[in-house]
Amino acid sequence: MDWGTLHTFIGGVNKHSTSIGKVWITVIFIFRVMILVVAAQEVWGDEQEDFVCNTLQPGCKNVCYDHFFPVSHIRLWALQLIFVSTPALLVAMHVAYYRHETARKFRRGEKRNEFKDLEDIKKQKVRIEGSLWWTYTSSIFFRIIFEASFMYVFYFLYNGYHLPWVLKCGIDPCPNLVDCFISRPTEKTVFTIFMISASVICMLLNVAELCYLLLKVCFRRSKRTQTQRNHPNHTLKESKQNEMNELISDSGQNAITGFPS
Amino acid sequence: MSWMFLRDLLTGVNKYSTGIGRIWLAVVFVFRLLVYMVAAEHVWKDEQKEFECNVKQPGCENVCFDHFFPISQVRLWALQLIMVSMPSLLVVLHVAYHEGREKRHRKSQYVSPGMMDGDLWYTYLISLIVKTGFEIGFLVLFYKLYDGFGVPYLMKCDLKPCPNTVDCFISKPTEKTIFILFLVIISCLCIVLNFIELSFLVLKCLIKCCVQKYSKSLQSSACECHNLRYVECGEMGTPPLLQNRHSNLATSSPHQDKTKLLFDTQEG
Numbered sequence: 175m176d177w178g179t180l181h182t183f184i185g186g187v188n189k190h191s192t193s194i195g196k197v198w199i200t201v202i203f204i205f206r207v208m209i210l211v212v213a214a215q216e217v218w219g220d221e222q223e224d225f226v227c228n229t230l231q232p233g234c235k236n237v238c239y240d241h242f243f244p245v246s247h248i249r250l251w252a253l254q255l256i257f258v259s260t261p262a263l264l265v266a267m268h269v270a271y272y273r274h275e276t277a278r279k280f281r282r283g284e285k286r287n288e289f290k291d292l293e294d295i296k297k298q299k300v301r302i303e304g305s306l307w308w309t310y311t312s313s314i315f316f317r318i319i320f321e322a323s324f325m326y327v328f329y330f331l332y333n334g335y336h337l338p339w340v341l342k343c344g345i346d347p348c349p350n351l352v353d354c355f356i357s358r359p360t361e362k363t364v365f366t367i368f369m370i371s372a373s374v375i376c377m378l379l380n381v382a383e384l385c386y387l388l389l390k391v392c393f394r395r396s397k398r399t400q401t402q403r404n405h406p407n408h409t410l411k412e413s414k415q416n417e418m419n420e421l422i423s424d425s426g427q428n429a430i431t432g433f434p435s
Numbered sequence: 436m437s438w439m440f441l442r443d444l445l446t447g448v449n450k451y452s453t454g455i456g457r458i459w460l461a462v463v464f465v466f467r468l469l470v471y472m473v474a475a476e477h478v479w480k481d482e483q484k485e486f487e488c489n490v491k492q493p494g495c496e497n498v499c500f501d502h503f504f505p506i507s508q509v510r511l512w513a514l515q516l517i518m519v520s521m522p523s524l525l526v527v528l529h530v531a532y533h534e535g536r537e538k539r540h541r542k543s544q545y546v547s548p549g550m551m552d553g554d555l556w557y558t559y560l561i562s563l564i565v566k567t568g569f570e571i572g573f574l575v576l577f578y579k580l581y582d583g584f585g586v587p588y589l590m591k592c593d594l595k596p597c598p599n600t601v602d603c604f605i606s607k608p609t610e611k612t613i614f615i616l617f618l619v620i621i622s623c624l625c626i627v628l629n630f631i632e633l634s635f636l637v638l639k640c641l642i643k644c645c646v647q648k649y650s651k652s653l654q655s656s657a658c659e660c661h662n663l664r665y666v667e668c669g670e671m672g673t674p675p676l677l678q679n680r681h682s683n684l685a686t687s688s689p690h691q692d693k694t695k696l697l698f699d700t701q702e703g
Contacts, residue, residue, distance in 0.1 A: 179442065180469060215477075222485060222606060232489045233589070233604035240588055244609040252474045256465060263461055271454070347489065347602060 177207050180259055187262045190269055190300050191310075194383040198376060202259065205372045210251055214365050217358060218248045224357030231349055238343035238354045244331060247362070251369055254324040258376070261313035261320075268309045269300050307387065314384050321377045325370065335370055337362045438468060441520055448523040451530055451555065455632040459625060466621045467516055471509075475614050478607060479509035485606030492596055499592035499603045505580065508611065512618055515573040519625070522562035522569070529558040560636060567629040570622055577619070584619050586611040 181203055188199055221243070227235045302310050329335065337359040344351040356362070442464065449460055482504070488496045533555075578584065586608040593600040605611075 177473065179464070183465075222481065232487045233602060236485060236487055236604040236606050237588055240607060240609050243607075245613055246478070246607075246610060249474045249478065249610065249614075253470070256469060256473075260465060263465070267457070267461070270457075347604075 177203075177211060180256070181207070183266065184259050184262050187266045187269075190265065190302065190306075192302065192383055192386060194379055194386060198379045198383065199262075201372065201376055201379065202255070206251075206255055206369065206376075209365070209368065209372075210248065210255070214248050214251065214369070217361050217365055218246060220357060221246065225354065226357075227343065227348070227352050227354040229348060229352045231347055234343070234345075234348040234352060235354070237345050238341070238348065238352070241343065241345055242341050242354070247328075247332075247366060250324065250328060250331075254320070254373070257320045257324070258317055261316040264313050265306070265310055268306055272300060272306065273298075302387070307391070311384065311387055314380050314387070318377055318380045318384070321373055321380070325373055325377075328370070335363070335366050337366065438472060441517065442468070444527065445520055445523055447527050451526055451559075453632060453635065455628055455635060459628045459632070462621065462625060462628065463516070463520065467618070467625075470614075470617070471512060471516065475509055475512065475618075478610050478614055479507055482507065482606060486603065487606075488592065488597070488601050488603040490597060490601045492598055495592070495594075495597040495601060496603070498594045499590070499597065499601070502592065502594055503590055503603070503605075508577075508581065508586075508615060511573070511577060511580075515569070515622075518569045518573070519566055522565040525558050525562045525565075526555070529555055556636070556640065560633070563629055563633050563636070567626055567633070570626050570629070574619065574622055577615075584612070584615050586615065 184199060184202075188196055191199065222239055225235060225239050227238055229235075300306060337356060339356060339359045341354045341356065342351050343354050445460060445463075449457055452460065483500055486496060486500045488499055490496075586605060588605060588608040590603045590605065591600050592603050
């Protein structure tokens with residue numbers, strides 16, 4: 175079980191996403207998951223082994239490492255990626271539920287004119303309308319919240335996004351203020367800034383997608399009200415014509431049968 | 436054999452689960468299995484190497500580590516995952532057994548995947564109860580073994596061959612505490628989902644039984660009236676009173692198809 179399984183889950187949502195959503199999924203998997211798996215885990219692999227403090231006091235290194243790195247960077251990124259991808263599962267569940275209901279109606283004989291068979295229902299691309307629009311929009315909103323929260327947690331935990339090469343530590347059982355040295359601080363800083371930038375890009379994509387969805391709905395609604403406003407005389411004329419036709423046909427029938435309607 | 440095997444086994448359960456069961460599966464896959472594999476396993480990777488006691492006495496560290504961690508938290512997590520997923524296999528085995536019987540008798544038992552009738556309902560219910568039992572059992576075991584869900588940074592140890600009470604320092608205690616709390620929260624969520632699913636199944640069955648009894652009693656009285664109609668009214672059609680009764684049946688009874696047919700034949 176690894177990132178490939180998450181990719182399978184999320185990849186299924188790709189079909190029903192907007193174009194911006196598809197770009198977002200690509201950025202997530204290429205610039206964040208792949209970088210995490212291929213590079214970051216190698217860089218952070220020996221983080222505790224090569225964390226060295228200028229003291230022979232047993233336990234001082236452990237305590238200082240725990241104080242400066244309560245959660246490792248790569249674990250925090252892994253959690254961030256999992257939480258950020260999870261709202262897309264809501265959309266996947268909604269689409270699965272919609273397809274299940276459609277298949278049930280098809281079996282009862284209700285939607286035979288819309289679909290040829292059950293396979294057709296599975297292949298159909300579900301449009302982002304109605305309740306699915308709300309699910310999709312909520313999932314984007316939660317994504318933005320999770321991204322922002324994790325970026326803030328990062329900033330708060332590590333006092334910024336830069337890793338220093340030396341840290342001063344005076345926590346018990348360290349006998350005095352000792353120097354502790356982090357392994358590969360520059361390489362770690364480079365990867366941290368890369369991952370933060372990728373997070374920012376993903377967040378901007380989510381904001382753009384949210385604005386696009388909201389604008390689309392507003393535009394659709396204004397178009398509908400406009401068509402109703404432009405053609406009210408036509409609809410009124412048509413309904414009056416229908417009434418006249420009904421009256422003529424009724425009077426004609428009555429003339430044939432001899433009974434009043 | 437790896438976690439992929441468990442994933443493939445559980446995917447088969449998905450077809451015969453309720454909606455809440457599918458949510459439970461998604462939570463287990465994403466928040467427990469995936470988090471375990473990509474993050475938690477690595478946190479406990481070097482736990483014994485980095486476990487340090489403030490003493491040079493050989494063997495003291497080994498004995499103290501063994502005393503504080505009779506079983507590693509991450510291994511307990513993996514065991515919990517396996518035990519909690521196993522009851523779902525009962526459902527898979529049950530369906531496989533019935534499908535084998537169907538082939539022999541050439542008769543279809545389950546109309547569509549996702550329909551839970553008869554024996555499968557009982558198997559599913561038992562698997563839910565066992566799952567919940569395992570979840571609660573493992574949480575209690577965790578709490579009892581490690582005196583709570585936190586990991587301290589320092590432990591005092593005076594077991595032989597340690598010469599006196601020595602300080603022993605655990606590696607990454609904060610990160611371990613965070614992941615254990617995460618595990619506990621997700622376990623509690625899974626327990627809540629199991630309880631909701633259990634109540635939903637039991638309530639649905641009770642409602643179905645009550646409705647079936649009610650519709651049976653109505654049908655038996657309708658059959659009597661039907662026989663009466665052919666005796667008294669002949670083929671002219673139903674009297675208005677009987678038509679209204681049948682239209683009520685069509686709207687309120689769950690056996691709509693049956694009652695609809697009744698309504699149609701009487702009109703025709």
